[in-house]
Amino acid sequence: MSLLEITDLRIAYGDRPAVEGVALTVAPGEIVALVGESGSGKSTTAHAVIGLLPGSAAVTGSVRFAGEELVGLRDKELEAVRGRRIGFVPQDPGVSLNPVKRIGEQIAETLRAHGLADRKGAAEEALKVLERAGLPDPELRARQYPHQLSGGMKQRVLIGIALSCGPELIIADEPTSALDVTVQRRILDHLEERARTTGTAVLLITHDLAVAADRADRVVVLRHGRVVEQGPASAVLTEPREDYTKALIAAAPTLTSDRLKTTDPAGVPVLRVEGLRKDFGSTLAVDDVSFAVRAGETYGLIGESGSGKSTIARLVLRLEDPTAGRITVVDEDVTALRGKALRGFRRRVQLVYQNPYSSLDPRFTVEQAVAQPAKAFAVGDTASRRRSVAELLDRVALSADTIDRRAGELSGGQRQRVAIARALILEPEIVVLDEPVSALDVSVQDQILRLLVDLQAERGLAYLFISHDFAVVRQVADTVGVLQAGRLVEQGPAEEVLREPEHPFTRELLAAVPGREVRV
Incomplete structure (x- = not known):
């Protein structure tokens, strides 16, 4: 029997349809992945279930939860369902927590709002929520503010809040899209464990087909607000019927995808980093890092959040001053440039940011x-x-x-x-690419990567390509460096490092890459 049943759901903003006739079900204990590109209607469908659409949205059709019709309910009636019986995990942990409230207070507030505990009991239960969510030292985390937690920790807090009231259904909207593979795995493990042990249903919104392949029992594919294909994950993702689904799967990078680069760079390095070190007070962010990048070469820098990737990028761009070490561009030591000389250097090294929505x-x-x-x-x-x-x-x-x-x-x-x-x-001679495709759908991601490869071949550009996505790096990188806690633990030709890694940490990261299994 289905816990959630959506039938002929239609949502429009004025004369612009956003969802057109969506139908899907989620049973208790089942994980259903709703996949598709940006603008396909995934999040709009999810928000319709819990009544979070803007007032300008016109909604028709049926959304039944445990036999109760949700479409048309007043806000007061929805509040009894939202949070208490249906938990919601938003996409961006960076903006989803109140920055001026301690973590423990925010969890306790949810429990009190639904009448599940008094003030003292809510504070005690908040610690248990953090412990169940897998956060180390729950007492410390409860006293901290959001800015003192990593992205993965904040996402665990949000999952903890969503699960704190014991909901029958969890809607997780791109819950791991901004996280590295090891943190992603831990968070998805937590959601899956909840589904398997308590019978909680999960509607997982994602554009990551590898995540859907690993975690979902069934997959629903959306395009332009319509369901184009749905069925068991093993069938949809290995033997798709529809051309659109086939195109999505073909565009999704994997550790066995064909490389986009076909030529090997040659010549002397245009960027050389030697013994680079960066301290922030008592914190050692970058520790004795050395590597080189030739004209026409892509050096892929991989590591978890907080490993020092972006700090290295800022040092190479001379947006930060190194504590020790040397940075050389062609034959010029640029480590200590100041004033007019530093300004002239900035013409030679340029940056493409991670988030296209905030960089313009x-x-x-x-x-x-x-x-x-x-x-x-x-x-x-x-x-x-x-x-x-x-x-x-x-x-x-x-x-x-x-x-x-x-x-x-x-x-x-x-x-x-x-x-x-x-x-x-x-x-420029060098372009630093800081997670340039992590915020993009797989088909758009594929287009951007091909564009970068073509531009590099035309112009002989050296790329420092920073990413937490091994599959993406494998497609474009000639050489790979793996960072752990600010140190390069392994580097070498991309094919060798990603096929036969020598360091245990590299092997651990590769083991966490999603998409190795499809549920049957």
């Missing part, structure tokens, strides 16, 4: 955003810069009319292409 100024047109670095360095005049922007937009496969649009009018993939064009307008 919403006030700027695309032309202004891409031309901004050239304008800052007084390269060309207004007309010549516009021509350069138009040429770059064409090269990154954006239509000509994109030049006068603003970031809010673009998709995530389009924004990241704009960010890449911006990084290239000064014709």
Whole structure:
């Protein structure tokens, strides 16, 4: 018998349909993955179940939970279901917790709101919630504020809050998309254990087909608000019927996917890092790191959150000063550059950020955003810069009319292409790519990776490619370095390191990569 039954669900904003006739079920103890690209209607469907859609949404159809119709319920009636009987795990742990309240207080508040404990009992139960969620030292965590926890810890807190009231159904909306593989595995293990031992149903919203393959009993594939295919995970993900599902699976990188790079770089290093060290007070963030990157080469830097990847990127970009060590670009030591010399260096090394939704100024047109670095360095005049922007937009496969649009009018993939064009307008020798595709759907991710490979071949660019995704790194990297607690524990040719890792930590990370199993 189904616990959740959605029938002919339709959601529209004015004359724009967002969900068109979605039907799915989730049984007690079952994990159902709702997969699809951004804009497919996944999160909209999830939010409809718990009544979190904006007031402008027009909803028809049926959402029945334990036999009760939820569509049309008043907020007061929904509050009795939301949190107490249906738990919700949001996508972004960074913005989903109150920054000015201690963790323990936020959990206790949920318990008191649903009448499950008084003030003293709620405080005691909050510690048990943190312990069940797998957080070390629950007493300490309860006293801390969100900014004092890692992303993985914050996500565990959110899962703990969602489970604290003993709900019959958990809706998890991309709960691990921003987390590294080991933390991702622990969080998904926790959700799965709950489903298997208590009979809690789980509706897992994800664009990660590997996660769906490992964790789901059934998969529902959405496209443009419609269900295009659904069935057992073993059938949908290994023998898909629909072309769209086949395309999604083909675009998803795995540890056995074909590499996108077919040539080997040659020549001397354009970037050399030697004995790099960075202290933040008593914290050693980067410890004696050395590596080199040649023209046309991609050096993949892999590690967990907090391993020092982004700190190394900031040091290479000279956004931070190293405590010790040396950074050389071509034959110039840039470690101690200051003033005019440092400003000149910034033309040679550019950055593409992780999140395309926050890296572009919403006030700027695309032309202004891409031309901004050239304008800052007084390269060309207004007309010549516009021509350069138009040429770059064409090269990154954006239509000509994109030049006068603003970031809010673009998709995530389009924004990241704009960010890449911006990084290239000064014709740098080195590009630092900090998780450049982690926020993108698999098909868009595939397009961006192919674009980066093509641009590198054309321009001889050296890439420092930072990622927690082994499958992505395998597709584009020539050389791989594995970071653990600020130290490079292993590095070498990508194929060798990812096929036959020598260090136990590398083997542990590879073992945590999702997509190795499909439930039968």
